[in-house]
Amino acid sequence: MTAALRQDAAPVAAPARVPLVSVEGLTVKFKGGDGSIAAVNGVDFTLERGKVLTILGESGSGKSVTLKAMMRLHPARKTTYGGKIMIGGRNILALSERELVQVRGSVVSMIFQEPMLAFDPVYTIGHQIAETVVRHEGVSRRDADKRALDLLEMVQIPSAARRLKAYPHEMSGGMRQRAMIALALSCRPDLLLADEPTTALDATVQMQVLVLLRQLQREMGMAVIFVTHDMGVAAEIADDVAVMYAGRFIEAGPVGPVIGKRLHPYTEGLLASTVHGASRGERLETIPGSPPNLAKLPSGCSFAPRCKYVEQRCRETEIPLFKPEPDHSARCLRIDR
Amino acid sequence: MAYAATTTPAKNRDPRDRGGEAQPLLMVKGLLKYFPVLGGVLNRKVASVQAVDDVSFDVAKGETLGVVGESGCGKSTTARLLMRLIEPDAGSVIFDGEGVGEQHGLSVRDMRRSMQMVFQDSYASLNPRLTIEETIAFGPKVHGVSGKEARDRARALLGKVGLDPNLFVRRYPHELSGGQRQRINIARALALEPRLVIFDEAVSALDKSVEAQVLNLLNDLKRDMSLTYIFISHDLNVVRYISDRVLVMYLGKVVETGTVEAIYGNPRHPYTRALLSSMPSMDPGKRTTAPALTGDPPNPINPPSGCRFRTRCAFAEGVCATVEPRLEIVADAERHAAACHMEIAGSGHTKAIPQLAPQLSGAVA
Ligand SMILES: Nc1ncnc2c1ncn2[C@@H]1O[C@H](COP(=O)(O)OP(=O)(O)OP(=O)(O)O)[C@@H](O)[C@H]1O
Ligand SMILES: Nc1ncnc2c1ncn2[C@@H]1O[C@H](COP(=O)(O)OP(=O)(O)OP(=O)(O)O)[C@@H](O)[C@H]1O
Ligand code: SF4
Ligand SMILES: [Mg+2]
Ligand SMILES: [Mg+2]
Numbered sequence: 001m002t003a004a005l006r007q008d009a010a011p012v013a014a015p016a017r018v019p020l021v022s023v024e025g026l027t028v029k030f031k032g033g034d035g036s037i038a039a040v041n042g043v044d045f046t047l048e049r050g051k052v053l054t055i056l057g058e059s060g061s062g063k064s065v066t067l068k069a070m071m072r073l074h075p076a077r078k079t080t081y082g083g084k085i086m087i088g089g090r091n092i093l094a095l096s097e098r099e100l101v102q103v104r105g106s107v108v109s110m111i112f113q114e115p116m117l118a119f120d121p122v123y124t125i126g127h128q129i130a131e132t133v134v135r136h137e138g139v140s141r142r143d144a145d146k147r148a149l150d151l152l153e154m155v156q157i158p159s160a161a162r163r164l165k166a167y168p169h170e171m172s173g174g175m176r177q178r179a180m181i182a183l184a185l186s187c188r189p190d191l192l193l194a195d196e197p198t199t200a201l202d203a204t205v206q207m208q209v210l211v212l213l214r215q216l217q218r219e220m221g222m223a224v225i226f227v228t229h230d231m232g233v234a235a236e237i238a239d240d241v242a243v244m245y246a247g248r249f250i251e252a253g254p255v256g257p258v259i260g261k262r263l264h265p266y267t268e269g270l271l272a273s274t275v276h277g278a279s280r281g282e283r284l285e286t287i288p289g290s291p292p293n294l295a296k297l298p299s300g301c302s303f304a305p306r307c308k309y310v311e312q313r314c315r316e317t318e319i320p321l322f323k324p325e326p327d328h329s330a331r332c333l334r335i336d337r
Numbered sequence: 338m339a340y341a342a343t344t345t346p347a348k349n350r351d352p353r354d355r356g357g358e359a360q361p362l363l364m365v366k367g368l369l370k371y372f373p374v375l376g377g378v379l380n381r382k383v384a385s386v387q388a389v390d391d392v393s394f395d396v397a398k399g400e401t402l403g404v405v406g407e408s409g410c411g412k413s414t415t416a417r418l419l420m421r422l423i424e425p426d427a428g429s430v431i432f433d434g435e436g437v438g439e440q441h442g443l444s445v446r447d448m449r450r451s452m453q454m455v456f457q458d459s460y461a462s463l464n465p466r467l468t469i470e471e472t473i474a475f476g477p478k479v480h481g482v483s484g485k486e487a488r489d490r491a492r493a494l495l496g497k498v499g500l501d502p503n504l505f506v507r508r509y510p511h512e513l514s515g516g517q518r519q520r521i522n523i524a525r526a527l528a529l530e531p532r533l534v535i536f537d538e539a540v541s542a543l544d545k546s547v548e549a550q551v552l553n554l555l556n557d558l559k560r561d562m563s564l565t566y567i568f569i570s571h572d573l574n575v576v577r578y579i580s581d582r583v584l585v586m587y588l589g590k591v592v593e594t595g596t597v598e599a600i601y602g603n604p605r606h607p608y609t610r611a612l613l614s615s616m617p618s619m620d621p622g623k624r625t626t627a628p629a630l631t632g633d634p635p636n637p638i639n640p641p642s643g644c645r646f647r648t649r650c651a652f653a654e655g656v657c658a659t660v661e662p663r664l665e666i667v668a669d670a671e672r673h674a675a676a677c678h679m680e681i682a683g684s685g686h687t688k689a690i691p692q693l694a695p696q697l698s699g700a701v702a
Contacts, residue, residue: 058544059515158632172633173408202408202571207615208628229544232574232617236624255621273549275578276619280597281556284549284578290514 020223021047025083028069037294039065041247052224054234057244060291063227067193071108088190106136110193115180119168125179126164129186136187151182174205194226210236243267246292246302253328263330265307309334351563356434361395362565368392368428384638388414390589401566403580410586412569416535420454421445453526457538463510470506476528494524516547535567573616577601585609588645595673605667605675608646656685
């Protein structure tokens with residue numbers, strides 16, 4: 001039933017060995033009442049087709065801003081982008097508005113924590129999915145309806161034919177989340193951006209959605225960037241993990257080493273403060289202090305004010321990226337602590 | 338279900354204690370709430386949502402009872418019924434030996450002094466126009482505490498929840514971070530010196546490192562102020578960490594209850610097992626390959642006959658559709674009980690023990 005969604009034509013404009021996504025020196029600044037907010041401060045990464053990158057980090061660290069930048073979804077008038085975002089050979093930051101509209105949905109699409117944001121409450125689920133397919137691919141209405149049905153079946157919505165006629169509010173949270181995934185996949189994107197899509201769900205439904213996403217991602221050979229603040233969720237879905245702090249990737253690498261051999265003191269703190277495995281009554285470790293003010297970031301390492309390994313030199317210089325392993329890197333002067 | 342409390346961690350006796358150590362702080366019996374579903378041209382009741390259906394449990398003095406279950410299973414409704422934010426259709430609540438809202442019992446107003454609730458949304462539950470000090474002092478003032486004393490209490494509580502009173506008393510909610518706001522909510526709940534605090538997803542919206550701070554705080558406060566907690570959460574790791582005992586709900590019913598060790602180490606109800614195997618493993622080498630539970634929960638307006646879990650249960654048999662399984666003790670020492678025909682001797686389920694020797698039987702009254 002997923003045949004309709006497989007990549008049948010070879011991807012255009014992406015010669016072999018070039019990664020699907022390549023981001024270099026990405027910065028995002030917002031103009032605001034009290035000066036400029038530096039939400040993303042130099043993010044670099046590449047992502048291959050068929051791989052899942054998970055971005056982990058505290059509230060306000062810039063995860064959602066990074067994700068939205070990948071589709072240039074920030075309000076144009078108050079946002080300044082820097083750097084380069086290449087997706088399938090196109091530089092997203094250089095596209096015209098018209099080109100962007102084409103790219104959104106068919107090359108990159110996005111799912112959110114709150115599925116109600118993705119749907120219009122006055123139309124049925126089936127109508128909205130079919131409409132998207134018609135708009136992007138110019139197929140007939142009948143073919144689009146057929147695709148909508150295939151999609152709902154693919155995301156395992158029970159009695160899919162009947163659910164096509166349902167309005168968003170008539171579905172349970174888990175079902176709406178799956179319907180949103182169906183909508184996001186309706187035009188077979190090369191890259192799916194997922195912003196905490198399971199955070200609002202309970203444990204059993206969260207696991208259903210994670211397993212489903214992984215299965216679809218593998219079948220469609222799609223790349224996924226998955227934002228979460230839950231280490232356990234990252235362990236379930238990620239190939240690679242990037243840990244974000246104050247608008248930067250402060251650590252990145254394959255999921256196993258990042259969890260098992262974390263390099264950065266912040267990653268260490270995050271792992272130590274999860275209750276997973278802590279026994280009752282035992283004191284949990286915490287990271288003292290609070291995240292920095294993005295309107296005036298400290299010089300040197302932005303984690304320095306909270307870091308238990310801090311030395312004078314940490315506050316003085318820009319911290320370069322260290323790579324003790326070819327694919328595992330961190331921005332910290334004390335990775336050998 | 339009437340269990341005798343076996344432990345009371347509070348060492349020196351609380352002067353507010355009325356029933357003694359063995360008296361559970363809270364005894365809930367047959368709690369029931371059906372929400373009317375209105376419809377038709379006359380907007381009359383056409384059906385009802387069986388949100389909480391015959392729920393019974395005890396909470397011993399000084400213990401933390403964790404409550405888990407799928408979204409919509411009735412956890413928040415149970416909490417709101419206990420607080421009498423909504424009226425139950427049936428059932429009784431006995432607080433330290435006194436019936437709540439009953440003649441010669443405890444008035445709802447007095448109960449609310451002893452029982453407080455903290456909600457998930459730290460922002461929505463604070464009045465944006467009140468300073469932090471006014472927010473915390475508000476409850477005591479309403480209950481007749483003088484302005485000066487209420488303010489002193491507010492400052493002391495701020496210190497207790499780890500916020501410097503000199504820095505925070507004059508601030509407004511929007512000037513605080515999420516974790517700080519949640520501490521204010523906790524301070525406010527403690528201002529009336531309650532004995533029982535209900536936390537409804539109180540740490541769910543917090544970052545992991547802030548969550549850890551708040552959980553440490555809850556452990557400290559519980560010890561220092563001899564509190565008893567009911568802790569509702571969908572995070573099974575947090576519930577394991579904070580609770581002494583756990584209540585598992587499914588579609589308005591209690592399906593299993595027992596000590597943390599019993600529930601996490603030896604779950605007996607198929608739903609509890611599915612729930613626990615939905616916990617992410619933290620080990621990328623041991624990923625979940627198939628979800629333990631598929632499909633959606635049934636409609637609470639028209640729940641399945643017999644066992645409400647049977648439509649999603651891999652072990653369902655004929656008896657599951659016809660007879661509702663009662664909550665049956667499976668291990669007395671761990672106060673462990675489950676509502677599944679496989680655990681009820683002679684139920685007719687092929688996996689149940691055919692008949693039990695009479696001296697070993699123990700149905701839950
Ligand atoms: N449109 C905007 N204008 C101004 N500031 C913004 C805007 N969008 C986001 N920010 C700020 O950028 C920072 C990063 O926000 P972002 O939403 O990326 O955080 P996040 O890592 O996704 O956090 P969370 O886990 O809470 O979702 C925050 O300080 C936020 O207030
Ligand atoms: N005021 C109300 N009127 C009608 N139905 C209600 C009302 N409040 C709750 N319900 C219904 O009662 C059932 C139980 O809801 P409740 O909020 O107690 O669930 P919960 O276990 O707290 O779920 P969650 O984990 O999502 O918070 C649900 O089906 C819900 O839709
Ligand atoms: S009573 Fe039957 S349907 Fe219910 S959980 Fe037990 S075996 Fe499954
Ligand atoms: Mg976000
Ligand atoms: Mg609830």
